[in-house]
Amino acid sequence: MPEPIEDVTFHDEDWYAEDLADRHFVACAFHRVDLTEATSRGATFVGCTFGDVQFNVSRHTDSAFTRCTFIRCNLFEAEFTGCKVIGSTFDRCDLRPLTVTGGDWSFVTLAGADLRGGRFTGVRMREADLSGADLSGATLTGVDLSDVQWRGTRLSGADLRGSDLAGLEPTAVQRAGTIIDVFQAATLARALGFDIRD
CATH class of the missing domain: 2.160.20.80 (E3 ubiquitin-protein ligase SopA)
Structure with a gap:
């Protein structure tokens, strides 16, 4: 597993169709990041915040989003297979x-x-x-x-x-x-x- 990315804030980034396989984020913040059609397999997000992030038609397999906060995110037709989303909060999300x-x-x-x-x-x-x-x-x-x-x-x-x-x-x-x-x-x-x- 690659080294974790910790305490980094991502603003207004285009990660359209990004492959997030095996990425590891800890206490990071994502604001207005476009993850439309992104895929993740074995990715880990721990204690991260997602604000106004587009997860439309994204596919997540065997990934973890633990103790994360999702605020005003769009998850239209998003799919999660075998994922751990323990203790996370979804606030005003589509x-x-x-x-x-x-x-x-x-x-x-x-x-x-x-x-x-x-x-x-x-x-x-x-x-x-x-x-x-x-x-x-x-x-x-x-x-x-x-x-x-x-x-x-x-x-x-x-x-x-x-x-x-x-x-x-x-x-x-x-x-x-x-x-x-x-x-x-x-x-x-x-x-x-x-x-x-x-």
Whole structure:
């Protein structure tokens, strides 16, 4: 792995379609950097800040964005595969449509985020903050959603089949048309105080 780049601020740079494979950034700041169609494999960003950065149609594989802050970034059709985004915060970002496959997004803050139509598959999202987020029509299948903050989350028409919903309070979310499996239905019924018997 190359030497890490630490405490550097990047302003108004054109990194269009840049290959960020194996790059390592620590406590760096990126402001108005164009990462449209950029790719990263094995890249690491630790404690970095991204402000008004364009991630449109970018592809990230086995990369890490840990304890990072994303402010007013555009992630239109961005894809994250096997990435670690642990403890990061997304603030006023354009996240539609976002595709996340595998990886670990635990402790991520997505409060109030517009995630309509997003696809999250096989990803760990333990204790993520999804309060007030709009996940209408989104797909979250096989996702570890245990102990997520759900208050005011919109799940109408979302597909949650195969996901761990431990800690979900059904009355705290908008749930019309939300798709769940039989096992999840029993779990949620117990959460509502029902005694399920044959």
